[in-house]
Amino acid sequence: MVRSTGSGQPASLGIDLGTSSVKAIVTGLDGTVIGHAAVPYPVLAPRPGWSETDPEAWLSATAAAVRTAVAEVGARPVAIGLSGQMHGLVLAKADGRPIRHAMLWSDARAVRELATYRNLPERVRAQLANPLSPGMPGPMLAWLNTHEPDALSATRWALQPKDWLRAQLTGRFATEPSDASATLLYNIPADDWSTEIVEALGLDPARLPPVLPDSAHPAGELTSDAAHLLELPPGLPVVAGAADTAAAALGSGLAHSSAVQLTIGTGVQVVRSVPALPEHLPVTPNTHLFRAATPKGWYAMGAGLNGGSTLAWVCRTLNASWQELYDVAARPPREHDPYFLPHLHGERTPHLDPDMRGAWIGLAPQHDREHLLRAALEGVGFAARDILDAILATGPPLSELWLAGGGTTDPRWRQMLADAVARPLHPVDVAAASGLGAAILAAQAAETAHGAAGRERHSAPVAPAVEPESTNSEIYSVRYTRYRDQARALPRASAIMPGAQTGD
Template identity: 50%
Template structure:
């Protein structure tokens, strides 16, 4: 059997996968995300290490001798500044971090040809601006560092004592040339970053090292187990859920992504959406990335003092459109389509007739409208009216599923695979030993647009953001 470890933003998952594709066991362990200043988002990698140990021990139990390989997946874009042994020198700057706004200027000054080869918009939270921030504000630590690693690559260093990365995570750093499939050395030079901080690149399904004695003891495993390079969480999820070229997936978690798997790279000429390498060779995926999905809904739910079941129940008692109430969910700025780190959350149109139920429903509608903007930004890479597979923990409730289908005007398919990123990680471990794992057959669409008209609310939503952009900048 094969062990998949998914290092998420707020928790890690461990999963045991049998050779026939059956998930035998899975476990999750949470850890905290700190915000020492407004707009910052950090984690302590040593918290990850302890959580991974607990999660792996929970699923392995007495099966340690049966684990043939380990695969990894993890949250994208973060930067772990570490010494040669993997000891963190500074808290990890996460994808949701907004501190490096000033550092984006250096990326905007790159030549048009360089930016097209990066194939992604310059946004805060990605590795390049975060590294520039560290160089400017923590120069001694920057000079002392041996590695600047993506989260799952740091975890692999702790497991194997070998540093490496792979294309799916590297392509999300703004330091990777999508055309050449290598680090963008000319961009790194133009940004005056130290090229030696970046590890060598190997394929996602290649063995990157073996589990060393200390790590094996921590995880309750045997020394010497092969560890695959792994993949970024979204790339691993596409593999683990069995997405085929041309198919699209909607993932709702802390953030949200709409992705479509491609057989050739198609760069968005406007650079509003993203293009990354997939987990398998010869595949890419286009993505609309929205930062504020479950993150914003969890904030509203807690603010209103509701359980999740109460939140959905109360929201259903308010009418569609919330009688003029509109919610912008941009608590941490936004990526697709606005590329605006200064945007913030707003309820607009409040009247005395509005109740708590209106506030909750408006939040759900606001997140759904932001997903509609992301879908539209992807344009022709997604076939018209094609269904979307649903993944992630934030798509489970039928009322929410129906609202998403109505707003997006697309049929939705519930993904039969739980913990798709962890499953994809385990599959990469199997592929490292040249053992293919079969995916479940796709299901027919089970949530169809009902004809509920959200178009007027969607237009109000778009107009509200456009009218507030100057106010966001002047805060």
């Protein structure tokens, strides 16, 4: 709940640059949210498989969101932190002006460029410690080098989205480890850019920004022009900020917990903190390993592309409301129900296949629209369990499983998820966790006692645990095994379908 605590209150400002909207979060220096605002902007798809946004739309939306959030409570921000969508790419001139639209994490045009990575010596591949995905800056830059060489030649800075936005606020160009480590250009063991990989892709390392030590590191001050745009005083300190997943882990308290968190929003994420870098890193992993928003930590992440976005497609296709969709979650599973493979957008963890596609399987005359709706929910739940299994296979035993995300609030859907993953779920209610994490980083920059307290913020699950129902879980366990078999056969079927390729 947003509440005002008086005009002129010293505050932290967190700016969360999401895929389709930016959120401005105003908090007291103790981390209490006192104001927020969100402003949307379009995601463009000029060709199938492409995802872009005009960076100038980010800047104008940010200005509107900040002005609204600050005015709402009459607060007095004393520092600014940022979080942002991961893996995107902005080509910028020396003065920060964008050269072309930003390429986003959901862009799949650079599939063929992954072959260069696969041909690297194992010693060099091991530096990445991450699976290959076309929607990351390394493959994107390689694609631009081939298809848009003039744009790349005009580029001074190749930036991640929140780093470009911060440069507009400060006039200084830099990145930080949580975003840089998620580019497929980073040497994870060395904790710095990999010159070998950059040069193997035919790219110029000088276009990459310097890497600041950590997410809370000072990254400049608000310029007069930016202050005028945001209607804030010039000279406010701005910290480096963090990738949105790392910032969310800080905001929810996961960064300081042994728990694992399952988040269902547009996609599906499973995240756990990793205090120290493992001694042995696989050459071909199927889960991600990125730097955390804390000074030294890391986190493991399994990422699925098919959560709320796929369920929204199901609702549109079957002309169903979200209420109708969640209504069928209360129906118990049956052995002969149809299956739904939700991989409409390709898939990352654990399949690593951008050409994977979805399907309803096992249809029979007795199945109706409600069976299809229920199968869709079950399929997303099984996809989440598949990702969870991949994360748990490489770390310590599970202590507690947190549940987060705007797509998990319905109690019937929560129960179905607990049954499908066969584990208790502890719902965590931290609204706008990424923006809150950004504000916590800003509070550290304020160098006050409250800021120090914010740095150690922990958040316990606030809702009662959702326990799996034993009879349902037994049926789901059998069905999950069959789902996994079918999902692993799907790439072979997708490969022979016309139009399966999304790369160019």
